[in-house]
Amino acid sequence: MASKKVQADRDEFKRYKEDVKKEGKPFFPYAIFHDTVMSLVVVGVTIGLAVIWKFTVEDGEPGALGPLYEKEADPATTNFIPRPDWFFYFLFYLLRIFKWPETVILGTVGIPTLLLILLIMLPFYDRRPERVILRRPVAFVAAILVVLSMGVLTWKGATAKEGxxxxxxxxxxxxxxxxxxxxxxxxxxxxxxxxxxxxxxxxxxxxxxxxxxxxxxxxxxxxxxxxxxxxxxxxxxxxxxxxxxxxxxxxxxxxxxxxxxxxxxxxxxxx
Ligand code: HEC
Incomplete structure (x- = not known):
């Protein structure tokens, strides 16, 4: 004999299935048609922007969407300052803390991989149903520490003077x-x-x-x-x-x- 809750769930599911039968539309052709139209719109807008970019440039003056080409890349340059995009500054700064060759493996592979593994494993080691953030002190402190250290490292990476x-x-x-x-x-x-x-x-x-x-x-x-x-x-x-x-x-x-x-x-x- 199923409990009341299970019975209610089953009724709900049955109603849902009947609804789908009465009012639902099959994946083919309806959903396929939607996706095709949307894809064509995206491709169309992309081509449109490329055309505007290319044909609003006059005599080398930047057009509506910026200059056609910038200076050619010079693979032989020695004074280029390699800088990642800002959201990688914290990883970038880790490389300054961990020195070649003894500890660099920690900064490049060790710490990021460890954090990722911890994150992926989260559903397996934190199985308590508690959701109120203040009743989860370990998760709370860990999150604050991660955000704080990423913030500090990002700031240090952004202001560090390179070569x-x-x-x-x-x-x-x-x-x-x-x-x-x-x-x-x-x-x-x-x-x-x-x-x-x-x-x-x-x-x-x-x-x-x-x-x-x-x-x-x-x-x-x-x-x-x-x-x-x-x-x-x-x-x-x-x-x-x-x-x-x-x-x-x-x-x-x-x-x-x-x-x-x-x-x-x-x-x-x-x-
Ligand atoms: C990839 C790392 C690296 C770069 C880049 C580099 N060096 Fe060096 N340099 C070293 C190492 C390692 C030594 C120690 C071994 C040696 O003396 O050759 C050294 C030694 C020196 C010495 C000491 C020589 C002595 O014993 O009195 C001078 C001077 C020097 N480098 C100048 C320069 C100059 C100038 C540049 C840039 C044009 C430069 N280095 C670029 C790694 C580097």
Missing amino acids: SEAVAEVPTWAKEQGFADNPVAVEGATLFAESGCLNCHVYLGAGGQNLGAPELTEEGLKNRGIEWQVAHLKNPSSKVPGSPMPPFADLGDENLTKIATFLEASKGPKE
């Missing part, structure tokens, strides 16, 4: 290191800031240390000399066997001499 953004720091460097009166060193500092050196080296607090690269704030104190520096930049392993630093011969002798001049002029901040 070549350090160009703005060059005048400060010149003043602190006392090479402001040496235009070749200043040019070298700009090249240094633009060429991705700060992806591995720290200089006066800018950049991030990677692959065990030494801080270069006081490189000039080693008195390597311009010639040694240029040769090292052209082919690091010729001077430091097994060096993981990439060669920068592509910059050309003139630029490398400028960078070397800058490095040799970097003898630590003057008080």
Whole structure:
């Protein structure tokens, strides 16, 4: 003998089935027809926007929907600042916290995967029927912590200075290191800031240390000399066997001499 509740559910289901029989419409052709019309509308609007974009451009002036083409992509650029879209800033910033090579696996795979697994498993480990948020303290605190840390990481990622953004720091460097009166060193500092050196080296607090690269704030104190520096930049392993630093011969002798001049002029901040 079914309970009252089950009986009520069965009656309801029976009524529903009868309704469908009386008033329902078969999937084919009705639903198919709806979907087809809607798909055609979407495709039509897309084609329409493309036509407006293409044909409102006159003599290279941006049209109603923006310019036709922007500058061609240059795969050889060394001063591009790679930045993800804003909703990935928190992951992006994790990469700064976890350093290559010891812990980077935690930042790239470990933490995100762990959080995803926890989220997917949620229906299996939290099986209490309680829905009132204040009576679920663990879930409540966990959610607040996740949102808070993602917020902080997003903000830190958005404001972090990447490699070549350090160009703005060059005048400060010149003043602190006392090479402001040496235009070749200043040019070298700009090249240094633009060429991705700060992806591995720290200089006066800018950049991030990677692959065990030494801080270069006081490189000039080693008195390597311009010639040694240029040769090292052209082919690091010729001077430091097994060096993981990439060669920068592509910059050309003139630029490398400028960078070397800058490095040799970097003898630590003057008080
Ligand atoms: C991919 C990481 C990486 C990049 C990018 C990089 N370096 Fe290095 N650099 C290293 C490592 C690792 C070392 C230590 C091994 C060595 O000395 O070659 C190093 C060492 C150095 C040294 C110290 C040499 C010495 O012993 O006195 C200088 C100077 C230097 N790099 C300059 C530069 C400059 C300038 C750039 C940009 C044009 C640059 N590096 C880009 C990783 C890097």
